[in-house]
Amino acid sequence: MAGFPEITHFRTRKAAELLAFLALHRGHAHPREAICELLWPDDDPLQTRHRLSVALSSLRAQFEPRGIPPGSFTLTGPAPAGGLVVILASGNPAATVAASATVAPRATSATFPITTQSVAATTDVPITVSYDPDSTGPGAPAAVSSNLNVKRAELRGLSFSPSNVVTRGSPTTLVVTLTGPAPSGGTNVDLTSSDKYVVPVPNRARVAAGQTSLQVNLTTRRPKNGATAAVTVTGVHPVSGGFTRTATITVTQ
Secondary structure (H helix, E strand, O other): OOOOOOOOOOOOHHHHHHHHHHHHOOOOOOOHHHHHHHHOOOOOHHHHHHHHHHHHHHHHHHHOOOOOOOEEEEOOOOOOOOOEEEEEEEOOOOEEOOOEEEEOOOOOEEEEOOEEOOOOOOEEEEEEEEEOOOOOOOOOOEEEEEEEEEOOOOEEEEEEEOOOEEEOOOEEEEEEEEOOOEOOOOEEEEEEEOOOOOOOOOOEEEEOEOOOEEEEEEEOOOOOOOOOEEEEEEEEOOOOOOOEEEEEEEEEO
16 A cells, blocks of 8 residues: 555454454444454453554554655746756755656646655754756756654553453553654663552663564562552653653552
8 A cells, every 4th residue: 555554464463353354344334342342252341442442553553654745846837848857855864855856747836755764853854946947057056945844753652452451460561652663773761650569660661663662561460458459651752751651550359
């Protein structure tokens, strides 16, 4: 599918089953309760609703376009009968363009693809379009330039899989999701737990370069007071600091 990443595997089997169901029945509305009953027929409805949300979030993250809308430019008048070739240039490798673009005969505008790379820090990239109406004559060619803002990946969210309700001692998976692919060297996310005994988490998790998410395997413990415990795990992007996300898991007896 043009503009979308190639999917060679799914993060969970249920995510694959969900996509297959939606593809077979595309164009129709489906109540969440019906999908939950189909995918998890024997499980607690409270847990299956959460599992469906996790599966949907997983699919959205995998199928989000990694490219950006094309660049465009407008002429002051129609292009000649043979069309018009303009020169394209990028001022930073964080965004690349072709060497040139062609305006169709009599057209007044055209578009061109832009390919971006993952960046460690948000970067403004100048994109320049130039044209020399008389390449053999004196004077510099006409040129216009505009900045493209290439944003770094930030922390999108945290979630527990396959459920946010578990029995003490049960394993669970914390899913860390970014807004885009991690840059070269990866992206760190600092983690804290409101109850480090019941739900211990590592101090830091790293999303590998080029990936949009990370799964952290955890093992829960019995709450010290013997009661059910609701534990909140907080993730913070250590560079931006302001991008904080939380997820809560309930540990029962």
